[in-house]
Amino acid sequence: MTPPPAPVRDAPTGPRASPRSLSGLWPFVRPYRARVALALLFLLGAAAATLALPLALRTLIDQGLVAAQPGERVMALRTHFWTLFAVAGALGVFAALRFYSVTWLGERITADVRNAVYAHVIRQSPAFFETTRTGEVLSRLTTDTTLVQTVIGSSLSMGLRNGLMGLGALVMLIVTNPYVMAQVLAILALVVVPALAFGRRVRRLSRASQDRVADASAIAGEVLNAIPVVQSHGQEAREAARFARATEAAFDTARRRTRMRALLIAFVIVATAAALLWGLYQGTQAVLAGRISAGHLGQTVVYVILLVSSVAVLSEVYGDVLRAAGATERLMELLSARSAIASPAQPRPLPPVSGGSAVALEGVEFRYPSRPDTAALLDFTLHVRPGETVALVGPSGAGKSTVFQLLLRFYDVQRGRVLLDGVPVQAADLHALRQRIGLVPQDSVIFSTNALENIRYGRPDASDDEVIAAAQAAFADDFIRALPQGYHTFLGERGVRLSGGQRQRISIARALLQNPPLLLLDEATSALDTHSERMVQAALEAAMRNRTTLVIAHRLSTVQRADRIVVMDHGRIVETGTHAELLARGGLYARLAAMQFAADGPAPA
Known part of the structure; x- marks a missing residue:
């Protein structure tokens, strides 16, 4: 018995979406391990250059200004400024290389994820689409993959860079001011517990926000595919109101998520700044007491700024990572859906046939x-x-x-x-x-391309002459040649530029081009007028010969x-x-x- 697939959109919206969910992207990252290693190398270089700036500044203050003679002082300052410029130049080069490498990875991995999800979804059995709306799938292919691209191509790199800088600055502060930083770290420890509580709430709201956006996309996709029915019943205002309600629900959830993220950012920055300013105050007292030099204090100030700014960036990046984790989880749900309809591991060959x-x-x-x-x-x-x-x-x-x-x-x-x-x-x-098997369905499907390619869909390797012969057999040749560009005329989305009977004849020509031994005609002449029906019926009777x-x-x-x-x-x-x-x-x-x-x-x- 074929079990029905689990409805994808009914996935839980609780705290499942955590940064660990991003591990689902590893199969897509693995092929680019060398590029990832190169990007990390550039990232380390940029972080090291940033951390070297305070050291160069300390040397400039403590050594460049101590020479007694003005000439010697000028030469010393010139040397130290060149050192600062060299560090800044290295920072610029490494930052540019890091940006290109990481952005390339984000775009490449996102494209691979999008292709994998789409290729997997179109292989699902019709049972899958009985429980999953098309708009939901499209939302995941667009909105969710964009979130993943933002994190991989930008936020994650910024997070790693600022994490390294913050950790390096913290280590340097501990080395240079161990007593003061011990107090600061004790205060910072009190920041972690509330931040985790905020983070859990943000995770839940991030997943809920993405689900509400998907709901709106599903409504839009359904209505846009049925515009003639909507307009013929005068339901434009009603459908606009229904979409507005869905977008308002998405906005309300996004507003609550944004408010929680804003509170998280404010709390982390204020609490961290208070702790570090306490340490900076202790440093100024040490300078006044003569325990450290002015250059030492300048170095400490820059490291404190680096640490505070890194924490601020990390708090924002963490929110982006949580959103991307929810998006990754939703994409992995699609990839984990298993169709009950699949080829066996060792299929039996179909025997050759002639005559149907x-x-x-x-x-x-x-x-x-x-x-x-x-x-x-x-x-x-x-x-x-x-x-x-x-x-x-x-x-x-x-x-x-x-x-x-x-x-x-x-x-x-x-x-x-x-x-x-x-x-x-x-x-x-x-x-x-x-x-x-060749199928002519009751509802003819016309793709957004020209007439030639629509018919060739039945056999992609067919020549133009074979396509035209199939159209002639289906009595479609005359009306196709009458189109503005003939067989190269774009037929519009879902064939809106054709009548129902013309769409049906395109569909029949597609099946005839395939030339299968078994032909399935599902109300194949339902959309034809009496004259067209007689012509197509004659063509179908000819096509039925030598086949079932x-x-x-x-x-x-x-x-x-x-x-x-x-x-x-x-x-x-x-x-x-x-x-x-x-x-x-x-x-x-x-x-x-x-x-x-x-x-x-x-x-x-």
């Missing part, structure tokens, strides 16, 4: 993961011979489209077997299985020439036969035909 594939569904029972209490198919058995055309007919919800989804192995059955050319679909390689075809149609006029009509109801087969045989029996098919032909006119002979 053999299809068999034997004793199938299937329930959708989102509707486990309702059987979509129950004790369903169907055998289709190679080259045979079988029409599936029945009321909505009878299970017709489910048959197609099981053949394509979008889902696995809970009981029974589904076979293609004698091989169970679960034992076949997934790509090879789907390459053997399964047809789903509510319009019974499109299935009358099928070799066999299978009538379904509530997931079971209730009748099988030709159009004439089923009419003569007076069963469900006859009732459906009577209702339809009563509306459309007399049934054809």
